[in-house]
Amino acid sequence: GENVEQHPSTLSVQEGDSAVIKCTYSDSASNYFPWYKQELGKRPQLIIDIRSNVGEKKDQRIAVTLNKTAKHFSLHITETQPEDSAVYFCAAGFGGYQKVTFGTGTKLQVIP
Amino acid sequence: GAGVSQSPSNKVTEKGKDVELRCDPISGHTALYWYRQSLGQGLEFLIYFQGNSAPDKSGLPSDRFSAERTGGSVSTLTIQRTQQEDSAVYLCASSLEGRKLFFGSGTQLSVL
Numbered sequence: 449g450e451n452v453e454q455h456p457s458t459l460s461v462q463e464g465d466s467a468v469i470k471c472t473y474s475d476s477a478s479n480y481f482p483w484y485k486q487e488l489g490k491r492p493q494l495i496i497d498i499r500s501n502v503g504e505k506k507d508q509r510i511a512v513t514l515n516k517t518a519k520h521f522s523l524h525i526t527e528t529q530p531e532d533s534a535v536y537f538c539a540a541g542f543g544g545y546q547k548v549t550f551g552t553g554t555k556l557q558v559i560p
Numbered sequence: 561g562a563g564v565s566q567s568p569s570n571k572v573t574e575k576g577k578d579v580e581l582r583c584d585p586i587s588g589h590t591a592l593y594w595y596r597q598s599l600g601q602g603l604e605f606l607i608y609f610q611g612n613s614a615p616d617k618s619g620l621p622s623d624r625f626s627a628e629r630t631g632g633s634v635s636t637l638t639i640q641r642t643q644q645e646d647s648a649v650y651l652c653a654s655s656l657e658g659r660k661l662f663f664g665s666g667t668q669l670s671v672l
Binding site for chain 1: 591593601602603605608610616618651653655660661663664665666
């Protein structure tokens with residue numbers, strides 16, 4: 449089955465700096481790569497996703513890049529703000545009837 | 561309802577008792593997941609239902625854990641002979657196949 453590794457497990461950045469979280473996956477058939485944000489005490493929520501026919505996707509201050517050859521994808525947050533502090537989970541899936549597999553999470557702390 | 565509903569929101573039980581946790585997915589969602597999340601930890605996959613297919617039970621930690629999904633809708637996660645290490649938040653999520661997961665607010669289980 450799919451195995452997703454995520455790094456780093458914790459990340460501290462100064463407000464205004466950029467943050468990058470990286471994930472690798474094992475199943476070359478995976479073609480759907482979502483990212484979820486979980487604020488303290490709340491449920492995970494989708495913030496951005498990318499499908500394998502696209503190399504990069506951007507939504508305001510967040511972007512995701514995908515390298516299918518290397519089987520890795522990354523989340524980039526620019527101009528970080530205190531409200532970006534949360535745990536971020538990457539995931540990989542095949543779509544259709546295959547389950548989505550999550551990484552182990554990255555706790556991001558933005559220091560004001 | 562508009563979202564995934566879980567009940568109860570909190571459950572306190574004594575060691576050795578059985579508990580049942582309920583999940584009402586979004587209407588029409590064919591995929592349903594159960595996860596366990598200990599304090600400050602990641603999403604531990606438990607079980608995945610997809611339509612009428614046999615569930616993926618590969619994440620269930622022991623035979624004390626079981627789940628069913630009746631009529632392709634409501635799901636119940638049952639933990640028999642609860643142990644203190646079962647204490648965690650149990651999250652349910654649903655989705656259309658291969659798409660965004662919608663999480664419930666979880667059941668906080670405390671085993672005394």
